[in-house]
Amino acid sequence: MYFYQDPEFGERMITLMAALVLVLQIAMVGQRYLVTNIRVFAAQSFLLAGIATTIAYFNKAPHIYFAAALTFVVKVVFLPWFMERLVAKVEIRQEIEPLINVPLSVLISGCLTIVGYVVAESFYHPEAGITAATLGHNTLAVAIALFLIGFFMMINRRKAVTQVLALLSLENGLFLAAISLTYGMPLIVELGVFFDLLVATMVLGILVYRIRETFDSMDVSKLRRLRG
Amino acid sequence: MTSILLSAALQLLFVLMLAPLVSGVIKTLKARLQMRLGPGIFQPYRDLYKLLRKGMVIPETASWIFSAAPLVVFSTATLVGLMIPMISAEAPLSLFGGVLAVVYLLGLGRFFLALGGLDTGSSFGGLGSSREMTISALAEPAMMLAIFTVALSANSTNLSEVARSAIGQSWRFLAPSQMLAFAALFVVLIAETGRIPVDNPATHLELTMIHEAMILEYSGPYLALIEWGAWIKQLILMTLLINSFYPFGLSTDLSPAGVAVGLGSYLLKLVLLSSLIVLVETTNAKMRLFRVPELLAVAFILGALALISTFLF
Numbered sequence: 001m002y003f004y005q006d007p008e009f010g011e012r013m014i015t016l017m018a019a020l021v022l023v024l025q026i027a028m029v030g031q032r033y034l035v036t037n038i039r040v041f042a043a044q045s046f047l048l049a050g051i052a053t054t055i056a057y058f059n060k061a062p063h064i065y066f067a068a069a070l071t072f073v074v075k076v077v078f079l080p081w082f083m084e085r086l087v088a089k090v091e092i093r094q095e096i097e098p099l100i101n102v103p104l105s106v107l108i109s110g111c112l113t114i115v116g117y118v119v120a121e122s123f124y125h126p127e128a129g130i131t132a133a134t135l136g137h138n139t140l141a142v143a144i145a146l147f148l149i150g151f152f153m154m155i156n157r158r159k160a161v162t163q164v165l166a167l168l169s170l171e172n173g174l175f176l177a178a179i180s181l182t183y184g185m186p187l188i189v190e191l192g193v194f195f196d197l198l199v200a201t202m203v204l205g206i207l208v209y210r211i212r213e214t215f216d217s218m219d220v221s222k223l224r225r226l227r228g
Numbered sequence: 229m230t231s232i233l234l235s236a237a238l239q240l241l242f243v244l245m246l247a248p249l250v251s252g253v254i255k256t257l258k259a260r261l262q263m264r265l266g267p268g269i270f271q272p273y274r275d276l277y278k279l280l281r282k283g284m285v286i287p288e289t290a291s292w293i294f295s296a297a298p299l300v301v302f303s304t305a306t307l308v309g310l311m312i313p314m315i316s317a318e319a320p321l322s323l324f325g326g327v328l329a330v331v332y333l334l335g336l337g338r339f340f341l342a343l344g345g346l347d348t349g350s351s352f353g354g355l356g357s358s359r360e361m362t363i364s365a366l367a368e369p370a371m372m373l374a375i376f377t378v379a380l381s382a383n384s385t386n387l388s389e390v391a392r393s394a395i396g397q398s399w400r401f402l403a404p405s406q407m408l409a410f411a412a413l414f415v416v417l418i419a420e421t422g423r424i425p426v427d428n429p430a431t432h433l434e435l436t437m438i439h440e441a442m443i444l445e446y447s448g449p450y451l452a453l454i455e456w457g458a459w460i461k462q463l464i465l466m467t468l469l470i471n472s473f474y475p476f477g478l479s480t481d482l483s484p485a486g487v488a489v490g491l492g493s494y495l496l497k498l499v500l501l502s503s504l505i506v507l508v509e510t511t512n513a514k515m516r517l518f519r520v521p522e523l524l525a526v527a528f529i530l531g532a533l534a535l536i537s538t539f540l541f
Binding site for chain 2: 012013015016018019020022023026027030102103106107109110113114117138
């Protein structure tokens with residue numbers, strides 16, 4: 001048997017890629033430049049597509065290939081391109097100004113990762129002897145960590161574009177959880193999620209443009225001025 | 229007994245001779261990547277030869293610490309060079325101490341270098357020393373966490389033991405904890421050897437310099453010893469990174485064939501790691517000094533996650 005048919009090899013690759021996804025998420029918290037942040041998101045999505053392909057290959061689940069291809073097209077190619085264009089168009093400052101300073105944010109993300117692991121631990125029942133349960137163990141922890149860090153990033157950032165980015169990385173966590181636990185949701189659900197994401201980003205993009213037009217800034221905290 | 233002495237002598241020679249070459253290779257690779265011709269890979273040897281023949285200017289305000297610092301830096305680095313496995317998993321002095329001794333002997337060298345920078349009372353030296361200490365204080369926790377990760381999976385802090393156990397587990401280098409620890413230790417390597425996102429090794433005409441500011445008052449043979457010590461330290465950190473995470477080809481005995489394979493794969497891995505360093509140096513701009521703690525905080529978190537994930541995965 002070749003090594004690329006060995007399920008253990010597949011499992012190790014998935015765990016490794018999941019760990020890299022987590023590293024990229026923390027890098028996103030630590031990175032100040034907006035364009036780099038978008039590219040890190042693209043790299044993270046690319047790894048997610050890789051995880052989906054690996055799962056599809058080793059578990060003989062061809063419909064996951066479709067989800068992987070969709071992830072690649074939408075999250076690796078289209079959304080980063082769209083957002084970089086948006087950033088260039090609204091001519092904003094390239095630096096993200098988080099509310100909490102970077103070293104502390106990174107430390108908080110580390111703590112959130114531990115929370116993710118502690119939560120995932122309670123779902124782990126190796127005595128049940130189902131391979132899916134043991135496979136999902138690591139990736140579920142990473143997915144919960146991605147989810148929590150995504151929430152934290154949304155709270156921590158002021159500008160609309162960066163919040164959209166945080167939302168997208170949060171959605172990456174959801175995708176990872178779904179694909180690693182259930183080997184993919186039904187195709188119609190996947191399609192719905194992707195369409196939702198696409199439309200949400202487009203709408204937010206237009207909204208960002210409008211906010212910028214009206215307030216000369218993308219700082220969402222300025223929206224409070226609308227109160228009568 | 230004689231075989232230990234022989235291997236110690238060989239490794240000593242190897243460490244002393246290879247360290248300048250690695251530095252030269254990194255410089256040349258970097259120049260080529262930036263479409264420059266570069267000085268050639270043997271330039272560090274020429275620099276050493278030139279510096280060792282020159283006279284010295286010792287500042288009037290300097291005390292004995294100024295003269296002691298280069299000797300301490302050079303001798304601790306050389307001693308540590310004998311304590312880590314390079315070509316063979318058996319390091320000549322591995323019984324004298326494990327990875328903790330390695331880290332803190334290098335720390336002793338750094339301490340004396342900082343004292344030497346302060347000793348002359350020049351403002352640049354003090355500035356360099358204070359910066360060096362700030363950065364190393366932040367890099368040390370990240371380094372220790374990454375090293376504990378490796379030590380935990382080998383159940384030993386002895387580096388020869390670590391290398392042997394890493395050879396035994398063929399898939400271990402793919403484990404997430406190892407990757408995270410590698411990333412953390414790589415950032416520490418960049419910070420400790422004064423490479424680009426943290427410090428610029430190519431200049432001593434910048435207000436942001438760190439290492440160069442400390443050794444600004446040194447000249448002649450003392451400068452040669454400090455530079456040589458710094459190159460050896462760089463080689464040691466690179467070897468630590470290579471042999472505890474990717475020990476392919478490392479020979480477990482001292483047979484000629486095993487040593488030849490070990491030497492070949494070791495040099496290949498050194499070139500690969502050098503290329504990675506060059507790539508990072510060329511694609512990044514130097515960070516503002518106040519941003520460096522952010523980078524090291526990321527390294528610290530990576531190290532902490534690596535340590536945690538050895539228990540969980």
